[in-house]
Amino acid sequence: MSRSLSFSELTSYFLQLEETRSRNEMTDILVDLFKETPNSEVDIVCYLVLGQINAEYEEEVLGLGNKMVAKAISIASSKSKQEVQELFRETGDLGTVAEKISGETKTLNSFFGEQKELTVTEVHQGLKDISRFEGSGSYDKKLRTLAGLITRADKVGARYIVRISLGKLRLGIGAMTLLDTLAKTYTGDKKNRPEVERAYNISSDVGLVGKKLAYKGHKGLEDIEVEVGRPIRMMLAQRLENLDEVKDKLEDRFAAEVKYDGERMQIHKKNDEVKIYSRRMEDITHQYPDVVKAINQSIGSKEVIVEGEAVAYKDGELQDFQTLMQRKRKYDIQKYVEKIPVKIFLFDMLYKEDSLLDKPFPERRKKLEQTISENEIVKCSDIIKTTELREVEKFFNKSVDEGQEGIMIKSCSKDSIYRAGAREWLWIKWKKDYETRMSDTVDLTVVGGFAGRGRRSGLYGALLCAAYNKQKDIFETVCKLGTGFSDETLEELPEKLKPFESEKKPARVSSKIEPDQWFKPEFVVEVLGAELTKSPVHTAGIDTIGNEGIAIRFPRFIGFRADKKSEDSTTTKEIMVMYEKN
Ligand code: AMP
Numbered sequence: 001m002s003r004s005l006s007f008s009e010l011t012s013y014f015l016q017l018e019e020t021r022s023r024n025e026m027t028d029i030l031v032d033l034f035k036e037t038p039n040s041e042v043d044i045v046c047y048l049v050l051g052q053i054n055a056e057y058e059e060e061v062l063g064l065g066n067k068m069v070a071k072a073i074s075i076a077s078s079k080s081k082q083e084v085q086e087l088f089r090e091t092g093d094l095g096t097v098a099e100k101i102s103g104e105t106k107t108l109n110s111f112f113g114e115q116k117e118l119t120v121t122e123v124h125q126g127l128k129d130i131s132r133f134e135g136s137g138s139y140d141k142k143l144r145t146l147a148g149l150i151t152r153a154d155k156v157g158a159r160y161i162v163r164i165s166l167g168k169l170r171l172g173i174g175a176m177t178l179l180d181t182l183a184k185t186y187t188g189d190k191k192n193r194p195e196v197e198r199a200y201n202i203s204s205d206v207g208l209v210g211k212k213l214a215y216k217g218h219k220g221l222e223d224i225e226v227e228v229g230r231p232i233r234m235m236l237a238q239r240l241e242n243l244d245e246v247k248d249k250l251e252d253r254f255a256a257e258v259k260y261d262g263e264r265m266q267i268h269k270k271n272d273e274v275k276i277y278s279r280r281m282e283d284i285t286h287q288y289p290d291v292v293k294a295i296n297q298s299i300g301s302k303e304v305i306v307e308g309e310a311v312a313y314k315d316g317e318l319q320d321f322q323t324l325m326q327r328k329r330k331y332d333i334q335k336y337v338e339k340i341p342v343k344i345f346l347f348d349m350l351y352k353e354d355s356l357l358d359k360p361f362p363e364r365r366k367k368l369e370q371t372i373s374e375n376e377i378v379k380c381s382d383i384i385k386t387t388e389l390r391e392v393e394k395f396f397n398k399s400v401d402e403g404q405e406g407i408m409i410k411s412c413s414k415d416s417i418y419r420a421g422a423r424e425w426l427w428i429k430w431k432k433d434y435e436t437r438m439s440d441t442v443d444l445t446v447v448g449g450f451a452g453r454g455r456r457s458g459l460y461g462a463l464l465c466a467a468y469n470k471q472k473d474i475f476e477t478v479c480k481l482g483t484g485f486s487d488e489t490l491e492e493l494p495e496k497l498k499p500f501e502s503e504k505k506p507a508r509v510s511s512k513i514e515p516d517q518w519f520k521p522e523f524v525v526e527v528l529g530a531e532l533t534k535s536p537v538h539t540a541g542i543d544t545i546g547n548e549g550i551a552i553r554f555p556r557f558i559g560f561r562a563d564k565k566s567e568d569s570t571t572t573k574e575i576m577v578m579y580e581k582n
Pocket residue numbers: 236237257258259260261262263264279309347381408429
């Protein structure tokens with residue numbers, strides 16, 4: 001039998017990763033880890049370091065409740081449920097509790113008999129089983145399996161099994177750091193990261209990429225192709241400050257579409273099986289049975305991937321994003337299908353019996369129009385193919401008058417491929433908040449909180465917000481956000497941010513400011529600012545303009561962006577471009 005990595009070897013690397021704040025060191029530690037990992041377990045290790053048990057898009061997610069995990073810890077130790085709860089209240093982290101008390105007396109040891117050392121494959125299999133048990137008796141099965149794993153692990157292992165099962169591992173490693181590591185370990189050079197990243201962008205499965213690389217090196221990447229049923233990481237848009245610049249970027253080869261104010265959907269259809277993925281790669285099919293039905297009625301082809309924006313629709317009018325968000329639910333789905341009907345405006349076709357990613361946009365659009373027959377729900381996005389900027393501006397005004405966000409301007413050149421996972425100039429967004437000097441809202445990641453005073457005492461008074469530096473895979477601060485919050489929002493904040501609290505500055509955060517509370521960079525908010533200025537206290541773009549960063553002045557909170565991941569935040573590079581144009 002081939003060698004297996006023991007779980008305690010894996011967690012010894014977890015301990016090292018928790019100790020470092022430098023991303024380079026993290027990559028070095030991870031390279032050492034992968035050198036120790038047998039090829040057959042590379043995918044599992046990829047998932048586990050990210051705190052997952054599968055590719056992000058797969059439905060199997062853990063996120064067990066505190067109560068069940070506390071009970072499992074109690075079974076695996078000599079402590080009663082009450083004692084475990086008491087320790088949980090003291091420490092605030094069940095992982096620490098499990099570490100502390102597991103191994104004191106292992107009541108299940110006699111049940112399991114003498115065991116060999118726990119391997120990563122066994123832990124992964126156990127966690128997968130837990131996520132899959134369903135129906136009657138499933139609660140007990142989950143409980144027993146988890147207690148069994150905790151019992152067999154050593155103390156440090158118990159800590160991490162508990163954190164993973166709660167969905168709270170949070171070692172601070174992003175997918176991009178992992179891709180760097182894989183490139184370095186298996187192709188010998190971090191420079192190959194773009195090809196590795198492309199394989200990840202079209203498969204959304206870092207485990208698959210890792211395993212192919214481990215077995216076949218660089219060549220393994222050729223095996224990874226677009227597959228219906230496996231989401232493609234979505235293409236994103238750049239922003240402009242001034243409409244005239246469209247011509248500099250795209251010359252005369254572009255078309256403009258309405259930028260709808262809704263939720264992006266990537267829809268995969270294989271025969272009559274339809275799956276819908278959100279921008280975060282979550283499978284949201286069950287929330288939209290109406291869209292599933294309408295897509296089946298609209299598209300006859302066997303294997304298709306299309307993209308579009310779903311928008312709430314009521315009394316003959318399109319509604320805003322917040323209205324649509326009421327459809328984000330587990331229960332009462334049918335009631336909300338009727339209460340908040342939607343339309344889906346399709347704007348791209350990525351696959352039709354074969355991948356279309358490398359075809360230019362006009363060809364993809366034509367295929368889309370030929371393939372779908374419109375119905376009550378499924379529509380093609382509104383598009384104009386003029387290169388007259390005056391016409392584009394009129395189209396923009398009409399779109400805004402109709403309550404939409406603005407327009408998307410898309411390259412129609414022969415190079416206008418679908419660039420999975422990339423934010424480049426092939427798509428340009430032009431939004432309506434152009435009356436302020438900062439013409440667009442930005443999406444920022446919350447990395448810290450400041451205690452409120454007076455009316456806000458006991459709550460957060462302001463949040464420390466950061467932009468994403470994609471090159472370094474870190475979050476750099478740009479503003480302290482203290483206005484625009486309703487009383488209701490302020491009250492919700494502590495609860496919403498609690499899962500991300502961190503005792504020290506997280507590894508991927510770059511900040512000169514010390515907030516009262518650090519947060520792991522996971523929670524995204526939308527912010528509108530008045531202007532950008534140089535600042536000695538913020539770190540965004542700090543390497544580019546000497547030892548000062550860029551700050552957003554007079555930032556206002558606009559809303560939560562639960563649909564975005566922190567890596568989808570506005571990038572430092574975009575902030576720099578906005579600054580230079582100011
Ligand atoms: P932003 O979230 O501001 O970066 O803008 C990009 C988002 O606009 C995409 O992810 C889509 O969800 C949305 N969108 C709305 N209408 C369109 C369209 N016609 N083409 C592409 N994206 C669109």
